[in-house]
Amino acid sequence: MNVHCIDEEYVKRVSKFLQxxxxxxxxxxxxYFYPCIRCLNQILQDLGNMCDHLFMFSIMRTYIIWTWHGEVLNQPMLRLWQMYQIVSNNIKTVSPSIISQRTLRLRRSYDVLKS
Structure with a gap:
């Protein structure tokens, strides 16, 4: 089975976001609340689940500024829209070592449910 994952730039940005x-x-x-497409900033999850969801489901298209995590709106920060564009344009097959074994299991379960 091919493992589809986001490129290394997305991995770095998600890591910065989680930090x-x-x-x-x-x-x-x-x-914490978080902007994955599935949970829509409506569900609280720990950092591990947040990470899994951001890789499995990506980020909400319309979520441009992270306003749920104590940011000041005029503070320089990564924009989620930029991350979404990276996701949309750079999904490719990469080494499974980039993502955790837990994420791989979740992705397999998701693929089974989807098919």
Whole structure:
């Protein structure tokens, strides 16, 4: 089975986003809102699940500024739209070592449900 993943630039940006959330956001028992397409900033998850969802489902197209994690709107930050464009334009097959084994299991389950 081919493992579809986002390119290394997306991996780096997701990592920066998760670090920012962990350092700046107020958590509710270690959980946070996050902008994956499936959860739409409506569900609280821990950082591990956030990471999995951002790789499996990508980021909401319309979510341009991360406003749920303590940001100041005029503060320089990565734009989710830029990340979405990277995702849309650069999905490719890469080494499974880039993503965690848990993410691979989730992706396989998702593929089975989808088919």
């Amino acid at each position: 920012y959330v962990e350092q700046n956001a107020n958590s509710l028992n270690g959980t």
